[in-house]
Amino acid sequence: MAAAPRARRTVFARLSLPERNFVVDALRTETVGGVLLLLAAVAALIWANTPLQDSYESVRHWHVGPDSLGLHLSVQHWAADGLLAVFFFVAGVELKRELVAGDLRDPKAAMLPVAAALCGMAAPALVYLLVNTLGDGSKAGWAVPTATDIAFALAVLAVIGTSLPSALRAFLLTLAVVDDLFAILIIAVFFTSDLNFAALGGAVLGLVVFWVLLRREVRGWYVYLPLALVIWGLMYNSGVHATIAGVAMGLMLRCSRREGEEKSPGEHIEHRVRPLSAGLAVPLFALFSAGVAVSGGVLADVFTQPETLGVVLGLVVGKTLGIFGGTWLTARFTRAELGNELAWPDVFAVATLAGIGFTVSLLIGELAFTEDPALTEEVKAAVLVGSLAAAVLASVLLKLRDARYRRMYEEEERDEDLDGIPDIYEVGDPAYHLRMAELLEKKAAEHRRLAQVAGGGSAEDGRPA
Structure with a gap:
């Protein structure tokens, strides 16, 4: 007797109701933060390309903080090392x-986003290395095009107004979470300077205390807040990038719900801190990092220098092919x-959208070329150009399917019985069909009443007046 064929697994299927509600809530905050991020980036570019350029440089290179604690940092470094620790805490x-x-x-279920994220980081790195091997450029920036900026990507979705189905939005969010994890590992492993073991030991001890509490x-x-600041300061002085402290503390929070809990402590804190991250920390980082003096020469260099060309092609081509190829395989x-x-x-369009690598790409660009400020600014320009190109390409591809997305979105959101739960999740519920029957009866009665009034009859007894 032949064995029964194995059922095919479905990917990008409809989310469960709790997962859908979480994704909707999370993406709503990220979308608002993404719009603020866009505005901050535009403001930085205007500030750095007007007669006020000198004031921009003065502000972001102004130092503040206690020198005795090794924290006399520029405003730009406070944004990159301090504010982004909040971003990575949420991550x-x-x-x-x-x-x-x-x-x-x-x-x-995890296999798909993990494979997509890994391929979506490996492919851009390979594209960068290939371009710089052929062009005899610096290979130090291989990690710059590997990151995805979920806030910027969602801001693009908000601007173009596409009704992307929740399954694809959830994939993009999960992909970005895994992407952030590997970006953190890259920063920790490849961009750690000489270690101060005393400070590192103090940071680890602080994390242990944090975990015990x-x-x-x-x-x-x-x-927790004073302890977190101490851990961050020690991590910064250890030589390990200070944002690692943020992600370490975030991973320690309990995110599983106990009986009677509406939200776990991790979900509760994330709900409180996410607006601070998306609405303040990341936009301020963009304000003091995205201000690149743009000229015809700089833009020409983006497409002629191997380092900058590798970043652009890595984001637009490598990211797209890596994520799509990983998903398809x-x-x-x-x-x-x-x-x-x-x-x-549809998957290809979302993969293109993931080529927007703004925030973490700018951070890694600063870390990769610290010894060459001029090249750092050019690489930042390449990140802006590559992210913009990916955003435009994704917008075109998503717009081509917008009518279908809108129908799917409306089907997902329809709630005719007004109970706060989309009808698509209640189709098999007898109580739902009873409520719908009552609703239809009320509508029919209302239509009869209006017809009687329009015909000159009595609304009370239905007899002619």
């Missing part, structure tokens, strides 16, 4: 939640198929 909480309650808790369920921001070898009326061009 750590997101990753922890995905591991214990989200898509990454199921190895089969969490396990003992000690409450109070006035306990994973689905091919796991015998999975697309769901929700989606097609592979």
Whole structure:
């Protein structure tokens, strides 16, 4: 007797209701933050390309902070090392939640975004290395085009107004979370300067205290905030990039819900801190990092120098082919198929959108070429050009499918019984059909009443007046 054929697994299927609600809430904040990020980047470019350019340089290179603690830093460094620690803290909480309650808790479900993220980081690095090997350029910037900026990507979605289905939005969010994890590992491993083991030991000890307090369920921001600042300061002085402290503390939070909890502590803190990250920390980083003096010569250099050309091609070509190829190969070898009326061009468009590598790419660009300020500014210009090109290309591809996305989105959001739960999640619920029958009866009665009034009859008894 022949064995029954194995059922094909569906990828990009409809999300569960709790996961859908989490994604909607998270992306709403990220979208607002992304718009602020865009505005900050534009403001930085205007500030750096007007007669006020000298004031821009003066502000971002102005030093402040206690020199005795090794924290007499420029405003630009405070933004990159301090404010981005908040961003990476939120990334750590997101990753922890995905591991214990989200898509990454199921190895089969996690395979797709993890493979896509890995290929989406390896391909841009290979493109960069290939361009710089052929062009005899510096290979130090191989990691610059490997990151995805989820806030910037969602801001593009908000601007072009596409109704991207929640399954693709969730994939983009999960992909960015995994992407952030590997970006953090790259920073920790490849961009760590000479280690100060005393400071590093102090930071590790602080993290242990942080973990013990969490396990003992000690409450109070006035306990954790000073401790977090001490850990951050020690991490900065250790030679390890200070943002690692943020992600480490985020990973320690409990993100699994106990009986009677509406939100876990991690979800609760993330809900409080995410607006600070998306609405203040990341836009301020962009304001003091994205201000590149743009001229015809600089733009020409972007496409003629191997370092800058490698960044642009890495973001636009490498990121797209890496994510799409990783997704297609994973689905091919796991015998999975697309769901929700989606097609592979939709995945390709989202992969193109992931080529927007603004925030972390700018950070890595600063770390990779610290010894060459001129090249640092040119690489920043390349990040801006590559991200803009990816945004425009993704906008065109997504617009081509916008009518289909809008129908799918409206179907997902329809709530005719007005109970706050989309109808698509209640189709098999008898109570839902009872509510719909009552709603239809009320509508029919209202139509009869209006018809009687229009015909001159009595609305009370239905007899002619």
